[in-house]
Amino acid sequence: MFLQQLVNGLTLGSIYSLIALGYTLVYGILVMINFAHSEVLMVGSFVALAVFRFAPAILPQGPVGLIVALVLSMAGAGVLNVVIERFAYRPLRHAQKLAPLISSIGVSIVLQNAVFLWVSTQSESFPELIAATQFSIGGAGVSSLQLVCMASAIGLMMGLHFFIEHTKVGKAMRACSDDLETAGLMGIDSSRIIALTFLVGGALGGAAGVLYGLNYGSIKYNLGFLPGVKAFTAAVLGGIGNIRGAVLGGFILGIMEVMAAGYIPRGSDWKDVIAFSVLIFVLLLRPSGILGEKIAEKV
Amino acid sequence: MTEPALLDIQGLHTVYGKKIHALKGVSAQVRSGEIVCIIGNNGAGKTTLLKTVSGVLQPDKGAVRFAGEAITGQPTHRIARMGLAHVPEGRHVFPRLSVAENLEMGAYFRTERDLSKDYDHVFELFPVLGRRKAQLAGTLSGGEQQMLAMGRALMARPRLLMLDEPSMGLAPVVVDTIFDIIRRINKEGVTVLLVEQNAKRALQASSRGYVLETGEIVLEDKAETLCSDAKVRKAYLGLQ
Numbered sequence A: 001m002f003l004q005q006l007v008n009g010l011t012l013g014s015i016y017s018l019i020a021l022g023y024t025l026v027y028g029i030l031v032m033i034n035f036a037h038s039e040v041l042m043v044g045s046f047v048a049l050a051v052f053r054f055a056p057a058i059l060p061q062g063p064v065g066l067i068v069a070l071v072l073s074m075a076g077a078g079v080l081n082v083v084i085e086r087f088a089y090r091p092l093r094h095a096q097k098l099a100p101l102i103s104s105i106g107v108s109i110v111l112q113n114a115v116f117l118w119v120s121t122q123s124e125s126f127p128e129l130i131a132a133t134q135f136s137i138g139g140a141g142v143s144s145l146q147l148v149c150m151a152s153a154i155g156l157m158m159g160l161h162f163f164i165e166h167t168k169v170g171k172a173m174r175a176c177s178d179d180l181e182t183a184g185l186m187g188i189d190s191s192r193i194i195a196l197t198f199l200v201g202g203a204l205g206g207a208a209g210v211l212y213g214l215n216y217g218s219i220k221y222n223l224g225f226l227p228g229v230k231a232f233t234a235a236v237l238g239g240i241g242n243i244r245g246a247v248l249g250g251f252i253l254g255i256m257e258v259m260a261a262g263y264i265p266r267g268s269d270w271k272d273v274i275a276f277s278v279l280i281f282v283l284l285l286r287p288s289g290i291l292g293e294k295i296a297e298k299v
Numbered sequence B: 001m002t003e004p005a006l007l008d009i010q011g012l013h014t015v016y017g018k019k020i021h022a023l024k025g026v027s028a029q030v031r032s033g034e035i036v037c038i039i040g041n042n043g044a045g046k047t048t049l050l051k052t053v054s055g056v057l058q059p060d061k062g063a064v065r066f067a068g069e070a071i072t073g074q075p076t077h078r079i080a081r082m083g084l085a086h087v088p089e090g091r092h093v094f095p096r097l098s099v100a101e102n103l104e105m106g107a108y109f110r111t112e113r114d115l116s117k118d119y120d121h122v123f124e125l126f127p128v129l130g131r132r133k134a135q136l137a138g139t140l141s142g143g144e145q146q147m148l149a150m151g152r153a154l155m156a157r158p159r160l161l162m163l164d165e166p167s168m169g170l171a172p173v174v175v176d177t178i179f180d181i182i183r184r185i186n187k188e189g190v191t192v193l194l195v196e197q198n199a200k201r202a203l204q205a206s207s208r209g210y211v212l213e214t215g216e217i218v219l220e221d222k223a224e225t226l227c228s229d230a231k232v233r234k235a236y237l238g239l240q
């Protein structure tokens, strides 16, 4: 039972982590919450659906189809996020802090309604890119979908880690997140790095959209809202702006939610309450989140 | 015939918001090979001047030319790429990047594959950085951070190095080291514009100097001449 819940929690957590990274990357560099991120993730899942409807040949069932779906959804969601930044946030970069926040809420509403009006008002079944088979590991029932979900998420996180830690551009992203103005003095074009950050964050969101569709079997214009809020919570829990924190927060939240549903009577009704209570509790003890400790600059 | 200045600042006005007129028509020149200092008390506008030159702030009026090219209104990263390095007040190293990564960011726009000569040069100037390559910059002492900020700027192989209060908050021995290095970098061919409240040190290191008071240049001369100027002695050197 415990092992079973752990597997379920890790699956959910891997999706939360991917989404939380999108919030945290953007926050790290611009100190703003991109509320449109939940819709970027929703659009990502619809990209895969659209490809499946119009060109099913390129999405065969199996790993190839999954990778193609992930790549296309990541590209679509990433580019959408870049466009959002360019037109809805960049013009407000020197406005007061609240302006881009309000703008992101606006973008979120627009995107949700656009999909609602022009694409679909109800649940659409998501392509079965991977055949669902059950097997048992140490007594816990695991589905192929869960494994694929965790493996994809972990693979993407490892890719992100390599990019951020070991490439020159990745280091420039960290430099910009430390000190945007000084990065400019190094000859780093901070606007391009910001755009890149939205691309990467959006792409991870798009991947999460596909994994969500795969796991739940259907997608809808408003699917981004709840995982978006949860993943944002996870990012805050881990320490917003901190990349490792987002991953940690995502897994903690996912596992907690599933455990609450499994072990507490009528827990599935209460799981959101429990998740948010824990968040409040952690933030009371550690306002900057679990890993959100900033190294102060000595002067 | 005199050679045109490497940095030519003409009638610069910079205003914060709508009201705080921090620079009121500042003109100054730095010729290739010089060390020039701008001295002035806290709030005189020194930092504002450097920030306006490097494009962090936009002037209301006036123009800046660097190596003969008008740079006013250009974005910061373009100005930096032309060979104008600005070590900001308070060092501003990237705290969560390692020493080595900070240096790598200094050379961000350079396309050469092999920068080992540049790293060696920086580690020779500042041996302590070589011993702490993997340490996070935010955990260095103030003096080490100043050295890192200067080393990082040198990684760009700049033609002009602008230093904003490099001695601020540092122990006297460390200040000695910093000023020795400034002279050495200059001998190696880097032109230096130095901004300091520590007038004595700055004038000792420089060939020429400007005195900035509430946004205006009130004096400019050879450094020696300024050192013996009665007003400078009284107001900035604490001598009679």
Ligand SMILES: Nc1ncnc2c1ncn2[C@@H]1O[C@H](COP(=O)(O)OP(=O)(O)O)[C@@H](O)[C@H]1O
Pocket (backbone or CB within 6 Å): B016, B017, B020, B022, B040, B041, B042, B043, B044, B045, B046, B047, B048, B049
């Ligand atoms: N960000 C800012 N907003 C408003 N006023 C500022 C700002 N920065 C500096 N000032 C004002 O501009 C003037 C010059 O400041 P500054 O250039 O920092 O002087 P210095 O570097 O010589 O100490 C001061 O009166 C200061 O209060």
Ligand SMILES: [Mg+2]
Pocket (backbone or CB within 6 Å): B043, B046, B047, B048, B089, B165
């Ligand atoms: Mg200053």
